[in-house]
Amino acid sequence: MHDSPLNVAVVGTGYVGLGTAVLLAYFGHQVVGLDVDQEKVETLRRGELPIYEPGLAELMQACGERLRWTTDYREAIPNADVIFICVGTPPLPDGRPDLRFVAQAAQAIARHLNGKFQVVVNKSTVPVGTGDWVARIIEEYAPDYKAGRYGVVSNPEFLREGSALFDSLYPDRLVLGGEDERAVARLLELYAPLIEQHFEAPAHVPRPAGYTRPEVVSTSLSSAEMIKYAANAFLALKISFANEIAGLCERVDADIEEVMRGIGSDQRIGRRFLAAGVGWGGSCFGKDTAALISTGEEYGYAMPILKAAVEVNQRQRQLVIAKLQGHLHRLKGKRVAVLGMAFKPNTDDLRDAPAHDCIARLNSLGATVIAHDPVAMDRARHEWTHLRYSEAASAEDALRGADAAIIMTEWADYQALDWERALRSMRHPLIIDTRNIVKRSPGLGTIEQIGRRLPPPPVPMVGVTA
Numbered sequence: 490m491h492d493s494p495l496n497v498a499v500v501g502t503g504y505v506g507l508g509t510a511v512l513l514a515y516f517g518h519q520v521v522g523l524d525v526d527q528e529k530v531e532t533l534r535r536g537e538l539p540i541y542e543p544g545l546a547e548l549m550q551a552c553g554e555r556l557r558w559t560t561d562y563r564e565a566i567p568n569a570d571v572i573f574i575c576v577g578t579p580p581l582p583d584g585r586p587d588l589r590f591v592a593q594a595a596q597a598i599a600r601h602l603n604g605k606f607q608v609v610v611n612k613s614t615v616p617v618g619t620g621d622w623v624a625r626i627i628e629e630y631a632p633d634y635k636a637g638r639y640g641v642v643s644n645p646e647f648l649r650e651g652s653a654l655f656d657s658l659y660p661d662r663l664v665l666g667g668e669d670e671r672a673v674a675r676l677l678e679l680y681a682p683l684i685e686q687h688f689e690a691p692a693h694v695p696r697p698a699g700y701t702r703p704e705v706v707s708t709s710l711s712s713a714e715m716i717k718y719a720a721n722a723f724l725a726l727k728i729s730f731a732n733e734i735a736g737l738c739e740r741v742d743a744d745i746e747e748v749m750r751g752i753g754s755d756q757r758i759g760r761r762f763l764a765a766g767v768g769w770g771g772s773c774f775g776k777d778t779a780a781l782i783s784t785g786e787e788y789g790y791a792m793p794i795l796k797a798a799v800e801v802n803q804r805q806r807q808l809v810i811a812k813l814q815g816h817l818h819r820l821k822g823k824r825v826a827v828l829g830m831a832f833k834p835n836t837d838d839l840r841d842a843p844a845h846d847c848i849a850r851l852n853s854l855g856a857t858v859i860a861h862d863p864v865a866m867d868r869a870r871h872e873w874t875h876l877r878y879s880e881a882a883s884a885e886d887a888l889r890g891a892d893a894a895i896i897m898t899e900w901a902d903y904q905a906l907d908w909e910r911a912l913r914s915m916r917h918p919l920i921i922d923t924r925n926i927v928k929r930s931p932g933l934g935t936i937e938q939i940g941r942r943l944p945p946p947p948v949p950m951v952g953v954t955a
């Protein structure tokens with residue numbers, strides 16, 4: 490529990506804002522989460538979560554009265570010592586991020602600042618210069634504006650959906666960017682329990698063995714803004730690199746998993762984010778790589794490496810259908826099971842999910858689609874109304890009678906499936922495993938993976954006695 494709790498307002502209660510609000514309340518601060526989405530706020534007031542994020546509901550309950558929800562800026566802002574901006578920054582058609590919500594939030598915050606020293610923190614992913622722009626908005630709209638009265642800090646977020654709690658409680662680093670020392674000092678005070686790891690680890694998210702504390706990276710405002718984009722761009726690059734090598738592995742009969750294990754054990758490279766598959770998806774990588782490329786264009790600076798990473802990712806998505814056509818030729822009238830809709834496991838987030846493009850392409854080719862996802866089907870019912878597919882109650886149901894199945898998301902449930910039985914239940918036993926989750930061939934049908942051939946089933950030990 491924090492020795493001197495602060496009053497915090499979190500503006501925007503999506504994946505990032507919700508996690509931030511719960512985390513800070515868990516540390517003992519008084520937190521008000523604010524959103525313009527009335528329905529979301531009502532859901533939160535009932536103690537329910539509007540998103541699927543493992544473990545978050547339990548932590549939210551543990552916060553009790555320290556956590557409140559509102560749609561009213563008057564209720565959240567005047568009393569806050571620290572105000573987080575966590576609104577969305579979705580991509581515009583030309584790749585630049587849409588900063589409309591940041592502008593609206595900053596103006597509304599500015600109008601309700603109360604004249605004491607208050608710190609506005611940008612947690613949304615925003616292009617370099619946005620912090621200065623937010624400071625100008627405050628200057629223009631704050632009723633009692635005086636130089637030095639309000640501080641702006643950039644504190645980018647690095648959590649991964651699906652493991653948001655773990656990432657927030659035990660981060661690798663905390664980036665704090667800003668020139669106003671008083672403002673940065675306040676954030677260090679706010680985050681003291683995290684930096685010192687002076688909090689009781691929740692039973693369901695234990696502190697990992699060997700973890701001590703996050704590195705605090707103090708930077709200028711613009712470096713902090715750049716760090717977030719550069720980090721996501723580099724991770725996207727790693728995935729595209731693995732996918733590019735995977736394509737060559739298929740041609741020369743090498744195994745991408747072995748190759749990546751071999752290069753990843755070099756500490757200069759590292760093992761993580763080298764999984765070949767259907768390419769990246771989700772709300773961040775596509776948007777953030779596009780934003781960085783467009784910043785380059787704005788400054789007359791070409792970014793060929795990043796552009797190539799995006800191109801490889803697009804090619805990878807098309808590969809799924811090409812592999813399917815390689816076996817079935819015509820997809821018209823074929824029944825195709827799509828296993829997994831969320832862009833990755835342990836989330837219901839469907840933003841830029843590869844499964845979306847896959848279903849859309851199957852629709853246009855005249856295939857009948859049966860889709861399944863352990864948690865994202867409800868959300869898809871509202872967000873993917875333009876797609877044609879029917880829902881299956883289980884993965885087994887989706888597979889029964891199908892001409893082919895595509896594994897789009899590496900849910901643990903799918904990894905644990907009895908694939909031999911599943912293949913037997915299909916009309917035509919063909920699986921395109923875009924996440925390489927099936928580890929051994931069940932000995933019947935075809936399981937096609939990315940960048941590797943599936944190892945054959947174990948040979949029975951004939952004539953060997955114990």
Ligand SMILES: NC(=O)c1ccc[n+]([C@@H]2O[C@H](COP(=O)([O-])OP(=O)(O)OC[C@H]3O[C@@H](n4cnc5c(N)ncnc54)[C@H](O)[C@@H]3O)[C@@H](O)[C@H]2O)c1
Nearest residue numbers: 501503504505524525526576577578590593594613614646
């Ligand atoms: N989702 C992630 O995994 C992740 C990780 C790191 C960084 N980010 C970045 O964090 C930001 C937020 O992402 P998200 O996934 O939480 O978005 P989200 O779309 O889930 O949530 C944004 C919320 O802001 C609310 N909002 C919009 N305008 C508002 C306003 N004027 N006042 C109050 N609330 C308003 C929306 O109603 C919505 O609930 C983005 O910039 C994103 O790039 C996201």
